[in-house]
Amino acid sequence: MTTAKDLQPLYAEMRQWRQHLHQFPETAFEETQTAEFIAEKLTNFGLDVHQGLGKTGVVATLSAGNSNKKIALRADMDALFIQEQNTFSYASRHDGKMHACGHDGHSAMLLGAASYLSENRHFNGTVYFIFQPAEEGRAGAKQMIDDGLFDKFPADCVFGMHNFPDIPVGHFAVKSGAMMASSDSFEITITGKATHAAIPHLGCDPILVAAQLINALQTIVSRNIDPADCAVLSITQIHAGNTWNAIPESVVLRGTFRSFNKNVKTLIVHRMTQLVNSICTAFDVGVNIQFNPENEGYPVTFNTEAETAIALRAAQAVVGGSCVNEKPTPSMGAEDFSFMLQEKPGCYIWIGNGSSENSCLLHNPHYDFNDEILPVGAAYWVKLVDIMLNQTSP
Numbered sequence: 001m002t003t004a005k006d007l008q009p010l011y012a013e014m015r016q017w018r019q020h021l022h023q024f025p026e027t028a029f030e031e032t033q034t035a036e037f038i039a040e041k042l043t044n045f046g047l048d049v050h051q052g053l054g055k056t057g058v059v060a061t062l063s064a065g066n067s068n069k070k071i072a073l074r075a076d077m078d079a080l081f082i083q084e085q086n087t088f089s090y091a092s093r094h095d096g097k098m099h100a101c102g103h104d105g106h107s108a109m110l111l112g113a114a115s116y117l118s119e120n121r122h123f124n125g126t127v128y129f130i131f132q133p134a135e136e137g138r139a140g141a142k143q144m145i146d147d148g149l150f151d152k153f154p155a156d157c158v159f160g161m162h163n164f165p166d167i168p169v170g171h172f173a174v175k176s177g178a179m180m181a182s183s184d185s186f187e188i189t190i191t192g193k194a195t196h197a198a199i200p201h202l203g204c205d206p207i208l209v210a211a212q213l214i215n216a217l218q219t220i221v222s223r224n225i226d227p228a229d230c231a232v233l234s235i236t237q238i239h240a241g242n243t244w245n246a247i248p249e250s251v252v253l254r255g256t257f258r259s260f261n262k263n264v265k266t267l268i269v270h271r272m273t274q275l276v277n278s279i280c281t282a283f284d285v286g287v288n289i290q291f292n293p294e295n296e297g298y299p300v301t302f303n304t305e306a307e308t309a310i311a312l313r314a315a316q317a318v319v320g321g322s323c324v325n326e327k328p329t330p331s332m333g334a335e336d337f338s339f340m341l342q343e344k345p346g347c348y349i350w351i352g353n354g355s356s357e358n359s360c361l362l363h364n365p366h367y368d369f370n371d372e373i374l375p376v377g378a379a380y381w382v383k384l385v386d387i388m389l390n391q392t393s394p
C-alpha cells in the first residue's frame with residue numbers, strides 16, 4: 001500500500017522544487033522558465049516529454065506493461081499578479097507576481113509522483129502527467145484541449161488536485177457532482193449625457209442609473225432563483241467620473257456570477273439582460289452589456305461518480321478513512337479543470353493545506369503552500385495510478 005511514508009524519501013527534493021518555483025513565479029501563458037524546469041526534471045526521470053500545448057503546457061508520458069488503459073493526472077503551473085508580502089528566503093523574486101494559490105506545490109507534488117513512478121513501475125498501462133498553464137482566469141486547460149491535448153494523449157479519464165487552506169494537513173475532501181461553481185464575468189457600459197453637476201436637468205446622469213441597476217441586479221438571486229439552488233452575483237468594479245462638479249458621460253460596471261447548474265446560469269443571463277435593457281430604456285440612457293468580455297467563463301467542475309469512487313479509495317488508502325471528508329460543501333470558486341472534465345470522466349480533489357489561526361486564504365499576499373503535504377499529495381497520485389491501472393502495490 002502506498003502511503004505518504006513511501007514518498008518521504010522524495011520530500012527534500014520536492015520541497016526544493018516547490019520553493020524554487022515559488023521564488024520564480026510566472027503568470028498565464030508566460031510560464032516558460034517554469035515549463036523548462038519541469039520538462040527537464042521529467043526528462044531526467046526518463047519520461048517522454050512533450051512541450052508547447054497551450055503555449056507553455058508540458059505533458060509527460062510513462063508506460064509500463066501492455067495494457068491499453070490510460071490515466072491523466074493534472075497540475076497547474078501559473079502564478080498570480082499579487083505582490084508577495086512574505087519575507088522568507090524563497091519569497092518571490094518577480095515583482096508583482098506570486099504563487100499565492102499553491103500551484104508551485106501542485107507542480108512539485110506531480111513531479112514527485114512522476115519521479116516515484118518512474119522508479120517503481122508497478123502498474124500496467126499509461127500515465128500522462130499534465131502541467132498546464134494559465135489556470136487563473138485565462139483558461140489554460142481549454143487552450144491545451146483546443147491544441148489537441150486529448151487527441152495526442154487520449155486518456156480514459158483525468159484527475160486534478162488543489163490545496164485547500166481550511167482543511168487540516170493529512171486530510172482530503174472530495175464528492176461526486178459539482179465541486180466548484182461555474183464562473184462568468186460581465187461588463188455593463190451605461191452611456192448618458194455629461195453635464196455640469198449643478199445643472200443635471202440638461203444632461204442624463206448615468207451614475208444614478210448605475211445605482212438603480214446595482215440594486216435591481218441583486219434581486220435576481222433573491223427573487224428569481226429557486227432558493228434551493230445556489231448562485232451569487234457580485235458587482236466588483238464601478239468606473240465613472242474624475243471630478244467633483246461634473247456628471248460624467250458614462251459608467252462602466254463589471255462583476256461576476258457563479259452557479260452550479262446550466263439552467264441557473266441561463267436564467268441569470270436572461271434576467272440581467274432584461275433588467276439592464278429595461279431600466280436603461282426607462283431612464284433614457286444607452287447601454288451595452290457583454291458577458292465574458294475577456295475570456296469564456298469557466299464551467300462547473302463536475303466530478304463523475306465512478307472516478308470519484310476511485311479517488312476516494314486512493315485518498316482513504318493514503319490518509320485513512322476518517323481523514324477524508326466525503327461530503328464537502330462545494331465552493332463558489334471556479335476552476336478551469338472543469339474544461340477537462342467536460343471532455344473526460346474524472347475527479348477533482350481538495351488536499352488540506354492546514355488550518356490554523358494564522359493560516360490565510362488562497363490569493364492572499366501572505367499565502368504559502370505547506371511543504372508538509374507534499375508527500376501526502378504525491379502519495380495520492382501514486383495510489384490513484386495503482387488503483388486505476390490495476391496493480392496492487394507491495
Ligand code: NI
Pocket residue numbers: 101102103135162
Ligand atoms: Ni488555484
